[in-house]
Amino acid sequence: MLPSHRRIRALLGTGETLVDLAAPADPGRDHIRGPENAPVTHAGELGLDVDRFREDLRRHTGAGQVAEDVESADLSGVSGTPTFFVNGRRHYGAYDIATLSAAVDTAHKRAVSAAASPPDGTRRSE
Structure with missing residues (x-):
């Protein structure tokens, strides 16, 4: 800025x-x-x-x-605008809607996966 x-x-x-x-x-x-x-x-x-x-x-x-x-x-580590963060992680790359949407989708999948995993890192049996 x-x-x-x-x-x-x-x-x-x-x-x-x-x-x-x-x-x-x-x-x-x-x-x-x-x-x-x-x-x-x-x-x-x-x-x-x-x-x-x-x-x-x-x-x-x-x-x-x-x-x-x-x-x-x-x-x-932000040195200019715009700078985007998706779920607390800095987004590096293009700022078009398709790229940002993909970043949000990836972050969502990562969050869902993390929520499904037990804290000790072992896999749950299904």
Whole structure:
């Protein structure tokens, strides 16, 4: 996550997703490296309450949550977005629906199999 993404998210405190904020309305515009008022301009383009947004920027609303998110990302080895976890395991690979669905199916089968096995690792007789 880029520092500017953390700042926007920290200051919003509105529950908006980082993806919504990171995707510029005009792909040709650079909201990440743009002028200092670019986050406020972008907030207005998204239909957010600009006065509240400015106040949240001033007060650093959500900074604690962002710090927790950054710490969690660091502990998980996450260095960017998007990063997916399936049943507690980091997903490496494509992020298309077919690949993610297959990962979820595999994790489900693994969980069912683990639940069916006794804790000592022996097989149950059938």
